[in-house]
Amino acid sequence: MITAEQKPMDEIRQMIAPYKKILAVGCGSCVAECAAGGEKETGALASALRMACKMAGDDKIIHEKTLDRQCVKDFIIQLDDIIKDYDAVLSLGCGAGVQAVAEMFNEIPVIPALNTEFLGETREQGLWVENCLGCGDCMLFYFGGVCPLARCSKQLLNGPCGGSKDGKCEVNPDVPCAWQNIIDRLSNYNALDRLEIIYPPKDWSKKYGSGPRKIIREDQKK
Amino acid sequence: MKEISILKKVLERGEFAVTAECGPPKGADPEVVLKKAELLRGKVDSVNVTDNQTAIVRMSSMAAGVLLKSIGLDPILQMVVRDRNRIALQSDILGASALGIRNMLCLSGDHQKFGNQPQAAGVFDIDSIQLLKTVKDMRDEGKIIGGDALTKAPDMFIGAAANPFADPLAFRVIRLGKKIAAGADFIQTQCIYNLDRFETWMEMVRERGLTEKCYILGGVTPLKSPGMAKYMKNNVAGMDVPDELIKRMQGVSKEKWKEEGIKICVETVERLKSMKGISGVHIMAIEWEEAVGEIAEKAGLLPRPVIEYSEN
Numbered sequence: 387m388i389t390a391e392q393k394p395m396d397e398i399r400q401m402i403a404p405y406k407k408i409l410a411v412g413c414g415s416c417v418a419e420c421a422a423g424g425e426k427e428t429g430a431l432a433s434a435l436r437m438a439c440k441m442a443g444d445d446k447i448i449h450e451k452t453l454d455r456q457c458v459k460d461f462i463i464q465l466d467d468i469i470k471d472y473d474a475v476l477s478l479g480c481g482a483g484v485q486a487v488a489e490m491f492n493e494i495p496v497i498p499a500l501n502t503e504f505l506g507e508t509r510e511q512g513l514w515v516e517n518c519l520g521c522g523d524c525m526l527f528y529f530g531g532v533c534p535l536a537r538c539s540k541q542l543l544n545g546p547c548g549g550s551k552d553g554k555c556e557v558n559p560d561v562p563c564a565w566q567n568i569i570d571r572l573s574n575y576n577a578l579d580r581l582e583i584i585y586p587p588k589d590w591s592k593k594y595g596s597g598p599r600k601i602i603r604e605d606q607k608k
Numbered sequence: 609m610k611e612i613s614i615l616k617k618v619l620e621r622g623e624f625a626v627t628a629e630c631g632p633p634k635g636a637d638p639e640v641v642l643k644k645a646e647l648l649r650g651k652v653d654s655v656n657v658t659d660n661q662t663a664i665v666r667m668s669s670m671a672a673g674v675l676l677k678s679i680g681l682d683p684i685l686q687m688v689v690r691d692r693n694r695i696a697l698q699s700d701i702l703g704a705s706a707l708g709i710r711n712m713l714c715l716s717g718d719h720q721k722f723g724n725q726p727q728a729a730g731v732f733d734i735d736s737i738q739l740l741k742t743v744k745d746m747r748d749e750g751k752i753i754g755g756d757a758l759t760k761a762p763d764m765f766i767g768a769a770a771n772p773f774a775d776p777l778a779f780r781v782i783r784l785g786k787k788i789a790a791g792a793d794f795i796q797t798q799c800i801y802n803l804d805r806f807e808t809w810m811e812m813v814r815e816r817g818l819t820e821k822c823y824i825l826g827g828v829t830p831l832k833s834p835g836m837a838k839y840m841k842n843n844v845a846g847m848d849v850p851d852e853l854i855k856r857m858q859g860v861s862k863e864k865w866k867e868e869g870i871k872i873c874v875e876t877v878e879r880l881k882s883m884k885g886i887s888g889v890h891i892m893a894i895e896w897e898e899a900v901g902e903i904a905e906k907a908g909l910l911p912r913p914v915i916e917y918s919e920n
Binding site: 552 | 789
């Protein structure tokens with residue numbers, strides 16, 4: 387999923403300052419799972435902003451609405467009837483959600499309330515970790531299901547570097563060395579010979595080769 | 609006139625090679641480089657020129673390398689993959705060769721987090737092993753990544769680093785093998801303080817027959833103080849400084865710290881000289897270039913063999 391964290395309150399307040407009537411729009415998908423922009427967080431942020439404005443003598447109107455998916459047009463159309471009552475949308479979607487709403491409603495500013503972080507997993511309650519770059523050419527088979535591009539600080543395809551110590555990364559002792567993980571996993575199922583391969587330079591054209599990417603599936607079109 | 613690698617000549621002759629390090633300044637003054645380099649003249653065969661080491665912005669290694677060449681020293685151009693993508697790296701390999709640089713050391717580079725530009729994007733488009741293979745293919749096949757032919761191949765003696773002290777130990781030797789298979793002609797190791805672990809590693813290296821395929825230079829760094837020893841043990845990634853050494857440094861009075869540091873270093877060089885499969889030493893006297901000559905002298909490495917810098 388896509389992970390995100392809420393921006394600092396001051397930054398949000400600065401961005402919404404010029405507007406009177408604001409609709410806070412949450413998203414019930416990834417950002418709800420990472421407790422940044424779901425229905426609960428959207429309600430909490432809207433209340434906090436109302437409170438802060440009231441204390442500052444600012445008579446802003448802040449309402450909230452959470453869509454099941456803020457990055458899917460079929461859900462965004464639910465805003466069609468209500469959006470005309472507001473001068474700005476404060477989006478608690480990920481970067482894709484913010485832009486999908488902006489794409490659909492050209493006339494109204496859409497303000498991001500979150501910093502979108504990474505593609506990752508919920509490892510445990512309150513812990514999300516990055517493990518995918520979305521490179522467009524998955525190599526996890528070769529690396530024991532551990533991605534060195536997303537999880538090694540130097541993106542080594544032929545690691546580990548000289549900074550791997552006691553299974554930790556030199557960049558941050560809280561970070562496990564991805565290459566230690568790769569070696570451990572490959573040795574668990576007798577595939578250590580894959581480490582002898584000299585992997586050639588990554589084909590980044592699948593990610594950066596022709597600007598922003600899109601997927602077209604004729605079989606999915608109506 | 610054909611430029612040659614002094615390091616390569618010395619190693620091919622079977623002589624015990626000596627290299628040292630010259631860190632370019634955090635400024636544009638060529639005199640700083642030339643002054644440091646002069647201290648190394650006649651004491652070493654070739655001089656590593658570091659590439660923005662510890663991710664701190666410094667004069668480019670290529671420029672400093674050319675300055676060294678201008679006074680008749682043989683530079684080893686360090687090149688890290690942290691700051692340049694494959695287009696820039698290959699272009700710089702061609703440029704370095706055109707400027708007469710004949711040695712290159714291929715490295716990943718210290719992570720940008722450690723330097724004075726922590727907000728920089730780390731490039732890491734290719735890794736150090738891929739860089740080795742790139743230089744080798746450019747030199748031996750006259751081809752760049754993707755197969756396009758060069759109008760003239762670069763001429764480089766290709767080096768790589770190895771850290772016998774990082775984990776996992778067993779894999780360290782596999783990775784060295786990969787570096788040699790990828791193109792390394794010579795290896796310079798991380799600073800050796802833990803000789804026992806180094807011996808264990810060398811044994812594994814010899815078992816795999818790697819010393820037959822590549823020259824290995826053992827890295828040493830003289831300690832300046834017990835504080836430095838402790839700092840290296842605790843704060844420098846991939847360093848292994850045994851407690852006995854720290855105690856030994858602590859056991860002498862402050863005015864004798866440097867002397868003791870040099871003594872330890874000379875003892876290490878002596879051990880390396882008699883170690884099977886070791887072809888030379890790489891003396892990294894960090895901001896202490898004066899120490900290189902003293903260590904070389906005391907370890908019986910002087911005079912250095914005389915090799916004409918250019919030959920017809």
